Amino acid sequence: xxxxxxxxxxxxxxxxxxxxxxxxxxxxxxxxxxxxxxxxxxxxxxxxxxxxxxxxxxxxxxxxxxxxxxxxxxxxxxxxxxxxxxxxxxxxxxxxxxxxxxxxxxx
Ligand code: FES
Numbered sequence: 626x627x628x629x630x631x632x633x634x635x636x637x638x639x640x641x642x643x644x645x646x647x648x649x650x651x652x653x654x655x656x657x658x659x660x661x662x663x664x665x666x667x668x669x670x671x672x673x674x675x676x677x678x679x680x681x682x683x684x685x686x687x688x689x690x691x692x693x694x695x696x697x698x699x700x701x702x703x704x705x706x707x708x709x710x711x712x713x714x715x716x717x718x719x720x721x722x723x724x725x726x727x728x729x730x731x732x
Contacts, residue, residue, distance in 0.1 A: 660727035702728030
């Protein structure tokens, strides 16, 4: 299991257990975490899975995937340096303890 903490815009935190190989988006949906919609199911066609990777985790989650940057421009909330599509972050043992902030709005 890989622990992931979602930080809501109001400061609340939701910690969940994800599975290796699942995306952060799928993990949020599976655990009913508010704030991740994932409308396209993870095919990089919607930007409703936008999240901000906590600065201390940005190196471990790596670079944005090809095409991710373009889709992020469609995100409703402001884009920041650590903005990612959470469907493109796959959980792996080295991401245990990952923290991501959720944007104010997704749609
Ligand atoms: S779920 Fe649609 S881009 Fe991530």
